[in-house]
Amino acid sequence: MSDKxxxxxxxxxxxxxxxxxxxxxxxxxxxxxxxxxxxxxxxxYHASYIRWCERGRTDFLRLLGTDARRLIDGSxxxxxxxxVVRRMNCDFxxxxxxxxxxxxxxxxxxxxxxxxxxxxxxxxxDGRRVFEAEVTVVLVAVSGKPLRLSTAIRSAxxxxxxxxxxxxxxxxx
Amino acid sequence: MSDKxxxxxxxxxxxxxxxxxxxxxxxxxxxxxxxxxxxxxxxxYHASYIRWCERGRTDFLRLLGTDARRLIDGSxxxxxxxxVVRRMNCDFxxxxxxxxxxxxxxxxxxxxxxxxxxxxxxxxxDGRRVFEAEVTVVLVAVSGKPLRLSTAIRSAxxxxxxxxxxxxxxxxx
Amino acid sequence: MSDKxxxxxxxxxxxxxxxxxxxxxxxxxxxxxxxxxxxxxxxxYHASYIRWCERGRTDFLRLLGTDARRLIDGSxxxxxxxxVVRRMNCDFxxxxxxxxxxxxxxxxxxxxxxxxxxxxxxxxxDGRRVFEAEVTVVLVAVSGKPLRLSTAIRSAxxxxxxxxxxxxxxxxx
Amino acid sequence: MSDKxxxxxxxxxxxxxxxxxxxxxxxxxxxxxxxxxxxxxxxxYHASYIRWCERGRTDFLRLLGTDARRLIDGSxxxxxxxxVVRRMNCDFxxxxxxxxxxxxxxxxxxxxxxxxxxxxxxxxxDGRRVFEAEVTVVLVAVSGKPLRLSTAIRSAxxxxxxxxxxxxxxxxx
Numbered sequence: 001m002s003d004k005x006x007x008x009x010x011x012x013x014x015x016x017x018x019x020x021x022x023x024x025x026x027x028x029x030x031x032x033x034x035x036x037x038x039x040x041x042x043x044x045y046h047a048s049y050i051r052w053c054e055r056g057r058t059d060f061l062r063l064l065g066t067d068a069r070r071l072i073d074g075s076x077x078x079x080x081x082x083x084v085v086r087r088m089n090c091d092f093x094x095x096x097x098x099x100x101x102x103x104x105x106x107x108x109x110x111x112x113x114x115x116x117x118x119x120x121x122x123x124x125x126d127g128r129r130v131f132e133a134e135v136t137v138v139l140v141a142v143s144g145k146p147l148r149l150s151t152a153i154r155s156a157x158x159x160x161x162x163x164x165x166x167x168x169x170x171x172x173x
Numbered sequence: 174m175s176d177k178x179x180x181x182x183x184x185x186x187x188x189x190x191x192x193x194x195x196x197x198x199x200x201x202x203x204x205x206x207x208x209x210x211x212x213x214x215x216x217x218y219h220a221s222y223i224r225w226c227e228r229g230r231t232d233f234l235r236l237l238g239t240d241a242r243r244l245i246d247g248s249x250x251x252x253x254x255x256x257v258v259r260r261m262n263c264d265f266x267x268x269x270x271x272x273x274x275x276x277x278x279x280x281x282x283x284x285x286x287x288x289x290x291x292x293x294x295x296x297x298x299d300g301r302r303v304f305e306a307e308v309t310v311v312l313v314a315v316s317g318k319p320l321r322l323s324t325a326i327r328s329a330x331x332x333x334x335x336x337x338x339x340x341x342x343x344x345x346x
Numbered sequence: 347m348s349d350k351x352x353x354x355x356x357x358x359x360x361x362x363x364x365x366x367x368x369x370x371x372x373x374x375x376x377x378x379x380x381x382x383x384x385x386x387x388x389x390x391y392h393a394s395y396i397r398w399c400e401r402g403r404t405d406f407l408r409l410l411g412t413d414a415r416r417l418i419d420g421s422x423x424x425x426x427x428x429x430v431v432r433r434m435n436c437d438f439x440x441x442x443x444x445x446x447x448x449x450x451x452x453x454x455x456x457x458x459x460x461x462x463x464x465x466x467x468x469x470x471x472d473g474r475r476v477f478e479a480e481v482t483v484v485l486v487a488v489s490g491k492p493l494r495l496s497t498a499i500r501s502a503x504x505x506x507x508x509x510x511x512x513x514x515x516x517x518x519x
Numbered sequence: 520m521s522d523k524x525x526x527x528x529x530x531x532x533x534x535x536x537x538x539x540x541x542x543x544x545x546x547x548x549x550x551x552x553x554x555x556x557x558x559x560x561x562x563x564y565h566a567s568y569i570r571w572c573e574r575g576r577t578d579f580l581r582l583l584g585t586d587a588r589r590l591i592d593g594s595x596x597x598x599x600x601x602x603v604v605r606r607m608n609c610d611f612x613x614x615x616x617x618x619x620x621x622x623x624x625x626x627x628x629x630x631x632x633x634x635x636x637x638x639x640x641x642x643x644x645d646g647r648r649v650f651e652a653e654v655t656v657v658l659v660a661v662s663g664k665p666l667r668l669s670t671a672i673r674s675a676x677x678x679x680x681x682x683x684x685x686x687x688x689x690x691x692x
Binding site for chain 4: 387392393396397400428430431432433434435436437438441490
């Protein structure tokens with residue numbers, strides 16, 4: 001690839017953005033509906049929304065200063081871990097179609113000892129909600145044991161201290 | 174394909190079975206976990222359960238005497254239609270892994286005017302529940318308008334009259 | 347969504363870019379590897395590359411001035427049509443992993459009467475090729491009949507006249 | 520689950536069958552086209568065939584006496600390993616649709632030192648080919664190093680000695 005060609009650094013919005021305005025703090029990620037996301041009914045297949053929400057959560061975590069691979073490798077923590085979905089209550093409100101541009105909005109609703117409950121809303125091209133889910137994820141070690149959220153991760157989700165999650169020792173809590 | 178080769182007729186259990194015993198009437202469908210269903214965490218990806226449940230619902234409908242393509246074509250009804258997921262409340266109870274054989278069990282919980290609420294349970298290799306969802310699907314015409322469930326479809330879901338769904342005029346209700 | 351929130355117009359690179367420099371004219375699209383794209387081997391599942399290439403082709407077409415939905419609706423043409431994959435020769439060169447940022451590059455190799463042959467290369471985070479495919483797609487009407495590529499579509503793929511594909515009557519060729 | 524309910528043992532054809540008749544030795548696996556496999560064009564999405572072929576290869580290996588998880592765990596060998604796709608030349612011959620029952624046929628074309636080349640054919644409901652691919656897979660250790668195929672795996676693919684792959688020490692070759 002020539003050095004004139006785009007590099008990852010050239011796609012500044014690839015992980016979406018964290019926005020904090022009068023409607024609250026949230027992560028937003030644009031999603032394009034491709035053929036892979038649709039079905040023979042001519043609309044986006046319902047499980048596609050589940051995948052899109054996972055992209056939103058992953059990129060929210062990334063912008064908070066940690067990412068899934070670092071957790072899995074254990075390089076962001078004392079032991080390898082991952083956020084695992086425990087519960088997902090989904091409303092499929094309106095259909096979406098091939099070529100639509102959607103936005104996944106992810107907000108923190110509640111922090112538990114080892115869990116985070118999020119509200120994830122998919123917004124359609126006309127600005128109306130097309131999907132909404134309440135999602136509870138749990139931080140789980142490779143062994144299967146739930147792990148307490150570190151102070152740093154809690155602060156990051158709270159918006160209090162987002163920049164420091166990966167600081168030395170931060171994730172150990 | 175030589176006439177010694179298998180034909181669709183040779184795979185009698187491909188659509189699962191409807192069972193009606195002391196634990197109630199339900200459709201059961203075996204599912205194998207393949208690489209496509211897993212993720213880098215080493216377990217089945219959470220959206221895979223959503224796809225498996227849709228397979229269970231589709232094959233339940235098929236064994237009730239109608240199938241998705243006939244509905245979409247309109248050949249089973251006066252106008253093209255499809256069952257669309259409106260709500261899905263999911264509990265991810267235990268992880269499953271590559272090569273596991275699971276069973277998707279689908280039961281009718283409640284029939285509404287245009288909707289059916291189902292309980293779908295995924296059973297792991299050791300017989301324990303690994304996933305459970307309450308799913309509400311709505312019969313929707315191509316135009317987007319919800320359609321009243323015909324008497325025949327209602328009877329089929331109820332188990333009262335499963336064999337007659339495709340009988341002449343049956344789906345028109 | 348408040349009017350301060352991002353809108354589709356705020357994500358300028360969502361469809362990638364067409365680049366025309368000393369290494370040739372091509373479409374580039376960034377791809378993030380998410381959990382949905384990986385498998386229990388810890389790497390991106392091989393069919394994910396096939397999906398990513400389809401995203402690249404779809405967005406290349408979009409930036410050329412037409413898009414898949416307009417073709418399917420027939421609104422960009424005299425009859426509904428779609429580009430369908432006829433042949434795909436794929437080399438899986440190196441594994442990629444969760445959280446990697448990849449680039450899909452799509453170049454026109456050859457234009458046939460009803461077909462386009464493309465070279466699609468996926469570039470890894472270190473700038474090396476991880477996947478390459480030669481892909482032949484055919485423009486097919488809803489009836490299944492291959493359609494001759496219009497002069498406008500041919501010019502757009504050639505780079506001669508990319509801006510005019512959707513001009514009045516252009517796609518009719 | 521009551522003991523009257525189906526168990527994995529009750530689905531004898533879940534992994535397909537190995538057939539050896541006048542048209543040659545091959546693995547056959549039935550595939551149902553579900554909504555998840557289709558796209559807004561109304562036909563099976565092209566990457567679905569790639570997933571179906573992987574199911575065929577995985578179940579062929581399983582019936583040969585080894586399976587993907589044992590390889591990955593290292594329990595079938597001296598070190599964890601997996602078959603990885605290196606090359607795939609695909610012809611998409613005819614479209615298939617929702618509810619179709621297809622058959623994936625997998626034959627060994629050639630055995631290399633660390634690789635196996637297979638011909639995989641998808642047969643449509645009318646017995647005609649709808650897809651065909653030549654696929655080369657390589658046995659790769661977790662470290663990324665290609666591994667020589669053991670004598671036992673070679674014999675199993677050849678059909679000479681299928682039952683003994685997992686016998687003591689067999690996979691070490």
